[in-house]
Amino acid sequence: MGSNKTKKTKVGKMLDNVRPQLLLSDLSHAASLERLGPKLFERIYWRALTDEPKIAVTFDDGPHGISTPQILDLLDKFKVSATFFLVGKHLERHHKIARRMVSAGHEIGNHTYSHSLLYLSTKKRIRDEICRTDTLLRNIDGAEPKFFRPPAGFFTKQVLDIVEQLGYKTVVRDVYPRDPHLPGKKKIVDRVVQRTVAGSIIILHDGGNTQRVDRSQTLEALSEIIPSLKNKGFEFLTLSALLSN
Numbered sequence: 569m570g571s572n573k574t575k576k577t578k579v580g581k582m583l584d585n586v587r588p589q590l591l592l593s594d595l596s597h598a599a600s601l602e603r604l605g606p607k608l609f610e611r612i613y614w615r616a617l618t619d620e621p622k623i624a625v626t627f628d629d630g631p632h633g634i635s636t637p638q639i640l641d642l643l644d645k646f647k648v649s650a651t652f653f654l655v656g657k658h659l660e661r662h663h664k665i666a667r668r669m670v671s672a673g674h675e676i677g678n679h680t681y682s683h684s685l686l687y688l689s690t691k692k693r694i695r696d697e698i699c700r701t702d703t704l705l706r707n708i709d710g711a712e713p714k715f716f717r718p719p720a721g722f723f724t725k726q727v728l729d730i731v732e733q734l735g736y737k738t739v740v741r742d743v744y745p746r747d748p749h750l751p752g753k754k755k756i757v758d759r760v761v762q763r764t765v766a767g768s769i770i771i772l773h774d775g776g777n778t779q780r781v782d783r784s785q786t787l788e789a790l791s792e793i794i795p796s797l798k799n800k801g802f803e804f805l806t807l808s809a810l811l812s813n
């Protein structure tokens with residue numbers, strides 16, 4: 569009788585520790601794990617190491633002229649702090665919305681200038697994409713950008729090296745309901761509520777590559793996700809607060 573046991577690759581074993589979702593960004597993480605080894609865990613954050621029911625909700629690709637203010641209203645209503653990873657080209661158009669984020673106690677992070685997939689880029693391009701947005705973020709009173717999120721979750725050792733040289737820490741996530749694929753409010757809610765654990769970093773999207781994107785499913789889902797997770801005892805923190813524990 570042949571054994572059903574298949575010898576797991578190093579990547580396979582590592583993925584067991586992350587999430588069994590063999591999707592592109594996870595594969596990218598896995599490929600990076602394979603190349604960079606365990607040290608990678610010291611260089612990027614997927615999740616905070618805590619047993620306490622503390623989590624961070626993060627929003628990518630904004631600011632967006634319509635959906636971001638709606639999300640900010642909802643966060644105000646539930647008295648929840650969040651972290652927004654902003655795209656520089658959108659920030660130039662919606663500086664006022666970013667100021668509102670910071671004055672409401674939310675954190676803002678760097679998501680490149682043009683949402684460029686950095687693993688395909690030259691060193692100079694990677695540096696420019698991060699620095700251009702860094703300057704825009706630092707023009708907002710009270711903002712202290714510390715965290716960088718690579719577009720589409722793709723990164724390489726070169727990207728991590730440059731991010732760190734520029735004083736940033738790379739943050740990905742452990743809970744991603746794929747809201748930009750518009751799976752419907754219910755799926756977004758279920759995926760987040762079922763997968764969130766102590767220390768989780770949740771990613772949702774308030775913006776997109778163009779200003780025409782529709783984030784109404786994300787907004788509707790969020791209005792259920794927040795009370796559901798609060799009922800389970802979770803406390804929402806900014807990334808700085810979550811990761812400083």
Ligand SMILES: [Zn+2]
Pocket residue numbers: 628629679683719720
């Ligand atoms: Zn993005």
